[in-house]
Amino acid sequence: AREQFVSAFEAIRGAFQERYARLMEGGQADLILTLPNDPLSSGVLLEAQPPGKRRQRLELLSGGERAMTAAALLFAFLDVKPSPLCVLDEVDAALDGRNVERFVDHLKELASSSQTLVITHNPITSANADHWIGITMSEPGVSRVIPYTIQHVEGDIPSALTDQA
Amino acid sequence: AREQFVSAFEAIRGAFQERYARLMEGGQADLILTLPNDPLSSGVLLEAQPPGKRRQRLELLSGGERAMTAAALLFAFLDVKPSPLCVLDEVDAALDGRNVERFVDHLKELASSSQTLVITHNPITSANADHWIGITMSEPGVSRVIPYTIQHVEGDIPSALTDQA
Amino acid sequence: SVLKRIRLHGFKTFAQRAEINLQGDLIAVVGPNGCGKSNLVDAIVWALGENSARALRAGTATEVIFSGSSGQKPLGMAEVSLWFDNETRWLPLDVDEVQITRRLYRSGEWECWINKTPARLRDLADLLAGTGLGRGGYAIIGQGDVEGFLNATPEERRQWIEEAA
Amino acid sequence: SVLKRIRLHGFKTFAQRAEINLQGDLIAVVGPNGCGKSNLVDAIVWALGENSARALRAGTATEVIFSGSSGQKPLGMAEVSLWFDNETRWLPLDVDEVQITRRLYRSGEWECWINKTPARLRDLADLLAGTGLGRGGYAIIGQGDVEGFLNATPEERRQWIEEAA
Numbered sequence: 234a235r236e237q238f239v240s241a242f243e244a245i246r247g248a249f250q251e252r253y254a255r256l257m258e259g260g261q262a263d264l265i266l267t268l269p270n271d272p273l274s275s276g277v278l279l280e281a282q283p284p285g286k287r288r289q290r291l292e293l294l295s296g297g298e299r300a301m302t303a304a305a306l307l308f309a310f311l312d313v314k315p316s317p318l319c320v321l322d323e324v325d326a327a328l329d330g331r332n333v334e335r336f337v338d339h340l341k342e343l344a345s346s347s348q349t350l351v352i353t354h355n356p357i358t359s360a361n362a363d364h365w366i367g368i369t370m371s372e373p374g375v376s377r378v379i380p381y382t383i384q385h386v387e388g389d390i391p392s393a394l395t396d397q398a
Numbered sequence: 399a400r401e402q403f404v405s406a407f408e409a410i411r412g413a414f415q416e417r418y419a420r421l422m423e424g425g426q427a428d429l430i431l432t433l434p435n436d437p438l439s440s441g442v443l444l445e446a447q448p449p450g451k452r453r454q455r456l457e458l459l460s461g462g463e464r465a466m467t468a469a470a471l472l473f474a475f476l477d478v479k480p481s482p483l484c485v486l487d488e489v490d491a492a493l494d495g496r497n498v499e500r501f502v503d504h505l506k507e508l509a510s511s512s513q514t515l516v517i518t519h520n521p522i523t524s525a526n527a528d529h530w531i532g533i534t535m536s537e538p539g540v541s542r543v544i545p546y547t548i549q550h551v552e553g554d555i556p557s558a559l560t561d562q563a
Numbered sequence: 564s565v566l567k568r569i570r571l572h573g574f575k576t577f578a579q580r581a582e583i584n585l586q587g588d589l590i591a592v593v594g595p596n597g598c599g600k601s602n603l604v605d606a607i608v609w610a611l612g613e614n615s616a617r618a619l620r621a622g623t624a625t626e627v628i629f630s631g632s633s634g635q636k637p638l639g640m641a642e643v644s645l646w647f648d649n650e651t652r653w654l655p656l657d658v659d660e661v662q663i664t665r666r667l668y669r670s671g672e673w674e675c676w677i678n679k680t681p682a683r684l685r686d687l688a689d690l691l692a693g694t695g696l697g698r699g700g701y702a703i704i705g706q707g708d709v710e711g712f713l714n715a716t717p718e719e720r721r722q723w724i725e726e727a728a
Numbered sequence: 729s730v731l732k733r734i735r736l737h738g739f740k741t742f743a744q745r746a747e748i749n750l751q752g753d754l755i756a757v758v759g760p761n762g763c764g765k766s767n768l769v770d771a772i773v774w775a776l777g778e779n780s781a782r783a784l785r786a787g788t789a790t791e792v793i794f795s796g797s798s799g800q801k802p803l804g805m806a807e808v809s810l811w812f813d814n815e816t817r818w819l820p821l822d823v824d825e826v827q828i829t830r831r832l833y834r835s836g837e838w839e840c841w842i843n844k845t846p847a848r849l850r851d852l853a854d855l856l857a858g859t860g861l862g863r864g865g866y867a868i869i870g871q872g873d874v875e876g877f878l879n880a881t882p883e884e885r886r887q888w889i890e891e892a893a
């Protein structure tokens with residue numbers, strides 16, 4: 234079990250370093266065992282250093298930087314242990330325009346090997362999807378699903394834009 | 399002290415009911431004392447019911463509905479006990495286009511009586527401000543403030559748009 | 564793509580039966596605040612065996628049954644079905660398609676089927692083991708989970724890696 | 729508007745001295761992720777007497793001093809000054825303008841002035857009492873505080889109302 238854990242840890246750690254540097258276009262991040270000699274009782278520390286900045290505690294990072302760091306860790310887990318289906322609910326909420334674009338690049342990469350559902354309010358993210366599920370409340374309190382057969386989404390209000398409204 | 403508390407509670411409660419119904423364009427919300435006969439040891443329950451929906455526990459509300467409920471409560475506090483300066487850091491992050499517009503109406507109302515600073519990534523919010531403070535990192539890791547003398551903001555990158563870059 | 568179809572009836576805001584056929588690799592779920600996007604995610608994890616009140620944002624098990632709106636009475640049952648393509652045998656069953664159905668009644672009684680065969684939650688967990696989709700799987704990230712990802716303790720992080728190992 | 733000017737030097741990412749003149753009623757603070765917007769809010773609450781590590785996102789008091797970047801060495805001191813218009817005497821001092829300055833050295837020693845007169849944090853608290861701007865005031869909402877607003881316990885909510893009374 235110890236062998237298994239150490240090899241999974243090293244793989245995720247390597248993937249996390251690569252994903253972070255690529256998502257942030259620079260900088261570095263790492264996962265560190267608190268007890269390298271006793272991995273199974275160890276804790277795992279997370280360190281992240283955005284490009285151009287010095288390494289600091291995670292709490293000092295901005296909302297967007299924290300979201301990018303969490304995304305890098307998630308993608309790293311999925312690199313090492315792919316899942317045939319991934320569902321991400323508004324993980325892009327704190328990202329500015331540039332970070333959303335880099336995040337979406339990684340999303341599309343993920344989608345090439347795993348079916349990926351993203352819930353989003355961000356027009357950049359939704360513009361890059363190849364299909365949409367629109368949900369509205371035509372009757373108050375009751376959800377209605379609007380299937381999209383044309384690739385048009387405007388803002389958050391899908392009902393106006395599908396040929397099946 | 400009990401008189402003071404009860405009168406503040408009733409005032410905030412009334413303001414909260416009014417603000418919620420106006421922000422959500424319908425629905426209702428309330429603040430309720432757990433021990434009406436012993437206000438100073440009482441707890442304060444918060445209930446909110448979006449328009450068209452039945453009253454449910456707060457945890458079932460969506461991210462955007464929770465943000466609007468919190469905004470209504472904040473505005474209610476400020477109605478009862480105005481502050482000359484208010485600072486709001488990304489309170490509009492979870493809101494869709496329509497909710498942002500309603501929120502911004504209340505923001506402008508607040509700004510007519512209190513100096514209001516909002517940190518935001520939302521273009522609707524920033525478009526409705528009457529002044530901007532742009533911040534960038536021209537040198538990595540070092541903040542630089544860009545004063546705006548023209549009312550132009552595009553996305554999150556202010557440096558391209560001021561005549562003092 | 565592995566998830567081909569979702570059917571919901573009576574689950575949270577899906578009072579009217581909804582059937583969603585999924586196409587494409589990267590699917591964006593869009594719509595205004597409170598329309599049911601996160602409820603759709605809840606439906607997926609619930610059908611896959613999730614039982615924790617916190618993960619489902621509900622206080623009691625039956626709170627996921629449609630509890631009524633301004634225009635509709637509460638329903639007596641919630642049912643969600645998922646159809647998976649299993650040609651690659653990523654699920655340990657020797658069939659090309661796997662249907663998972665979960666149903667819950669107001670009385671609290673519930674039932675669950677795998678390909679029309681009655682199953683216990685334990686059978687679902689065994690079926691999904693190692694896929695990233697079981698309870699607490701890392702492949703499904705709920706709204707607001709991003710911060711929790713970073714705020715986890717070092718011990719919790721080690722446990723995630725152990726599960727991925 | 730009451731806050732006329734902010735000067736920062738050495739506080740978090742404000743390694744270079746920055747002076748911000750505030751105009752207008754509704755001011756939007758904009759810029760990319762991690763550029764220093766929330767750090768500006770931290771600077772304001774810190775100058776007003778905030779000391780809690782959690783509120784400042786720092787672990788120790790001196791972590792708010794610029795700790796260096798890829799291109800700059802750490803600084804030895806952080807200083808923030810705020811200039812308030814007091815013509816309406818909203819602050820209990822018989823002067824038309826109130827300047828608050830707070831300074832912190834690497835050694836941990838710190839100083840604080842109200843209109844150039846040395847002051848203790850206690851004097852700041854007394855000055856701001858009842859304004860909504862003192863420590864823990866409801867007029868300053870940090871990033872991510874919105875959820876905390878709703879997640880508070882009924883007892884905590886009663887305490888907020890007591891403070892507003």
Ligand SMILES: Nc1ncnc2c1ncn2[C@@H]1O[C@H](COP(=O)(O)OP(=O)(O)OP(=O)(O)O)[C@@H](O)[C@H]1O
Nearest residue numbers: 460461462575596597598599600601602628629630
């Ligand atoms: N059992 C139930 N019966 C009826 N309505 C319910 C039930 N459970 C939850 N709801 C309603 O579902 C709504 C929340 O839906 P959901 O979280 O899916 O929104 P969302 O589309 O994700 O929105 P956002 O973009 O704001 O995150 C709430 O208004 C809540 O009252």
Ligand SMILES: Nc1ncnc2c1ncn2[C@@H]1O[C@H](COP(=O)(O)OP(=O)(O)OP(=O)(O)O)[C@@H](O)[C@H]1O
Nearest residue numbers: 295296297740761762763764765766767793794795
């Ligand atoms: N003492 C310090 N010295 C140097 N850099 C610091 C210091 N404290 C914090 N930082 C840096 O400040 C950055 C965070 O800034 P801030 O929280 O203001 O971003 P923001 O503009 O609010 O971004 P977002 O839009 O993502 O919320 C982090 O990269 C962090 O490393």
Ligand SMILES: [Mg+2]
Nearest residue numbers: 460461601706
């Ligand atoms: Mg949601």
Ligand SMILES: [Mg+2]
Nearest residue numbers: 295296766871
């Ligand atoms: Mg911020």
